[in-house]
Amino acid sequence: MKNKKFPKWIAPVALFIVVMFTVLFFLQKLLMPKYMSDIVEGALTEEYYEETTDHEVIFVGDCEVYENFSPITLYEEFGITSYIRGSAQQLPWQSYYMLEDTLRYEKPKVAVFNVLALKYDEPQSEAYNRMTIDGMKFSSSKLGAIQASMTEQENMLDYLFPILRYHSRWSDLSSDDFKYMFKKDKISHNGYYMRVDVRPVKGFPEPDKLADYTLGSNAMKYLDKMRVLCEENGVEFVLVKSPSLFPHWYDEWDEQIEAYAEKYGLDYFNYEKMAEEVGIDYNTDTYDAGLHLNLDGAEKLSKYFGTYLKENYDLTDYRENPEYEKVYEEKIQFYEDMKEAQYKELEEYGEIINY
Template sequence: MPLSKPSPELRHIALRLAVTAAALVIALAGISRIVLPKHNQDAHGPNNYEAAHGIFAEPENSVDLLFLGDSETYCAITPLELWRDHGIASYISATGAQRLPLTLSMLNRVLGCQRPKVVVLETNCLFRAVTPGTVARQTANDALPVLEYHNRWKTLRSDDLTAAPFSIGTADFKGYRLKTGVSAADDSSYMTPTMDSESIRSLNRWYLEQIADVCRSHDIKLVLVSTPSTVNWNMKRHNCVQQLAGELDVDYIDLNTGKNRAQIDWSTDTFDGGDHLNLNGAKKATAKLGEILRNRYQLPDHSGESAYRSWDEAYARYERVVNEGAAS
């Protein structure tokens, strides 16, 4: 029996619903443009993304090394030490508890204004569960940022109507979060040898593959890096990432073990019992990683270039804060 055609009345209702939905999406897109933070300071945004988004205020195509990941990244690596020692222009676009859908989103957004030669992905985020719900939320936030920044109406300013998102004021420490406290870690079972390997979720692996493909398509070297942590890292995870790196044909650097191990003193170099590094630990991890990156990937040395004078100024501010902290 042939299906009956919908009545003119039903077709009219369906058309009105479609037009209303389209108008709503257009309106939300316009509102999204307004509520997206334009500044990279805490007063202008509701989350911890401000330092990570400071890269969008950097001069176009000026950053050669991009760091992505979660809080392990922004506590363990200090770009201005890389600048002082090697003249490397790097930036950390990491966020707390970052999951891979956000990592991929951040990478794609950064590539709209920067062309890094190397992307470092800190590996702790590979083990943060990615679920269909996580994917749906990130997809919605990417399409309509008002869903994420819906509370920003409380802090809107006149320049929110005209300025580009995250375009005003880069983060002084290039994404690094300076911590100077000390809370010793128990490292008695840290990196205990084993042949076992931790498993990775299928969605996590799929997102890592997408990140690798994006880097490959832009002629960017993707490097997986495990920063020192007694809480988050062990040989099971090392074995898993080492195998993944081989299967995806990407480089892997583990600062927790082997010839690339950073010489962390777990009685002095962590501020929260081995979860994250403090400034002392970050200096050691950065020095070790900087040597490897400089020797292996021939990143440009921009020391003395007039176009990078602001990096010297940023380092001077960083050094002043570090020295004041050491003296206090």
């Protein structure tokens, strides 16, 4: 029986396809934003996948988690292992899919959601969507996040094949795009974005009066989906409102979250109202006039919240675990090195310029 011979054209066509996809892969890597020297928050999402140990506490939410809680402090003070899967203007549905994505890799004991984003009931901005979603690994969770987040001008293909969206960045390429094409610098501390500078609160305009203070049905639907997801996976679900003075968090919104937490037996802490009890001083503990906490403020809040977590949930003290102790020794050193570098910049230039 004679061996069948493949047509001669198959080999060159196959080679062409391989070369074409290889070139497209490299071009996509080059053209995608790197978020290293500008808007570094866009690099937060993908850093999670570099973790080598599990976390018993997972935070999801917007800048009010990734700038206001310090996982390194939680470890140093209590031995709590935690990670902040936060991103800029992370919307409720994005937090849901981020939590769902996290459960593909590990099973935390506690999930913490910051409620400010519930003020949004529909997709907002492609730029912020990208900063949250592009860094997610491909999965059904990422597909869900894309579908729920797209504005009317966006489409699924541009997310699945980012080169379709970023092909016109040629004129904006910089040395960073080549330097960080395959490996980026680490910019966070288990998802925490550090700032040591101080800019006291000077006051905000009176908040606008709203025609309707009811939190949107879509936002509340995803809050409920997070709660159910946690129940199904044996994860305690905790709600917080960080001590931030802007954007305004209305009392009417707060009452709705209090009622929701009471209905389902959830812990809810409005640290904006408890700022004095926590020890927050808006003259010294914020770096941008009350929008977010600086390092001193984040460490105060983390110690306060960590005390509650330790006393009320069955969390392990991983400082007694040799494997974790070794990992966190490096994390703590990175934390201290960045802190020292930022204080040095403040002394030399009067501002933080590289973070």
